[in-house]
Amino acid sequence: MRAFLGMGLLGSNFTKALINKGEQVQVWNRTTSRATALEAFGAKAFTNVADAVKGADYVHIVVKDDAAVNEVLAAAAPGFKPGTVIIDHTTTTVEGAVARTKEWKDKGFTYLHAPVFMGPGNALDSSGYMLVSGDQAVVNKLEPVLAPMTGKLLNFGEETGKAAAMKLVGNSFLICLTAGLTDMLSVGKALGVNGDDILTLLADWNPGMGVTSRLKRILSAPYDDPSWELNMARKDAGIFIDSTAKAGTNLNVIPVVAQVMDEWIAKGFGNKDWTVISKDVV
Structure with a gap:
């Protein structure tokens, strides 16, 4: 099961695409109405972000910037189960991506930054490009999870933060x-x-x-x-x-x-x- 945090144009269409592929998706957005609107497509919406991630194997997030990612993940963390994987599609600084990779690893979770060159239409029809880099064992493990979400998954190697750059x-x-x-x-x-x-x-x-x-x-x-x-x-x-x-x-x-x-x-x-x-x- 997946959770998706941030129901803007990208997040909402990613969610619809995942549901169309048969995935169960729990959603949250700061403005609750944007999350509840996805219930018509089969998502389960939550007003509390920690509740939205409960039971999720993969927590996707796409919000505004580093500060928003940090704030939302900190609020969501009490709901993470052991082994939860965080996949961040937000466009952020390199420093932020590197820091979060280490921070969440130290807390016992996997964090992968996977920004995209995708508009809302691409997110809905799983086209466009998704970028990844860092620990190749993590990337290889998550490739089957990410590849169906995009037209092409671009792997920029071992350097953490290279995808952000x-x-x-x-x-x-x-x-x-x-x-x-x-x-x-x-x-x-x-x-x-x-x-x-x-x-x-x-x-x-x-x-x-x-x-x-x-x-x-x-x-x-x-x-x-x-x-x-x-x-x-x-x-x-x-x-x-x-x-x-x-x-x-x-x-x-x-x-x-x-x-x-x-x-x-x-x-x-x-x-x-x-x-x-x-x-x-x-």
Whole structure:
């Protein structure tokens, strides 16, 4: 039997998916109504979190952050039976994941951090990606429990906290991607290009296909063999900034990148590949 703590969009859909697979699931949420709403799908809801975990072999949790995980697990602990396994799907700090792994092991329980790249729809249809790392004996033992919940279980090896780090790295890309798309729409608006026009462009010219090759280029540091000189990239950034300023639209990312470009040009790298702006972090 499983308990699931946190009935937000992910938690509620994970619960529905588990029930659809024939699992018995007990649920809890700080706002009780979100938990009781899952009773219509076959879950058993509790107002007290310690009661919700009683009898559970596996306690899943997905809440806001480290503080919330710590608070909820501390409140739930009186209900844990010997051998209870805690599986935490919350996006947290690396330090928090490492500390909880040790803390709960010292208390006689198994804790595994298993964050996800999954939206609510993925949680419901068991697609997307789930990340794990740490003690490989624990990971291997729990793989049959976790694999049916996701499209792919990604194991990042022995390092405790590595899954948390990989989740945060991935989310940093998603944040930059969305901010970049927002700037692209702003430039388009300034130039009389609407969103449908941009979708038409991307349907044929799909820069997403080049993300891996671009990262490989950055990591190989080919600054003396430019495919796009920094001076030329900065020239284009200037056009974006000027065009949106005239049109009264806003840019979130490009002005910051332009400032970084200016710093590297001032250092004498203007005729190098524009990926030189990543030189200090490679």
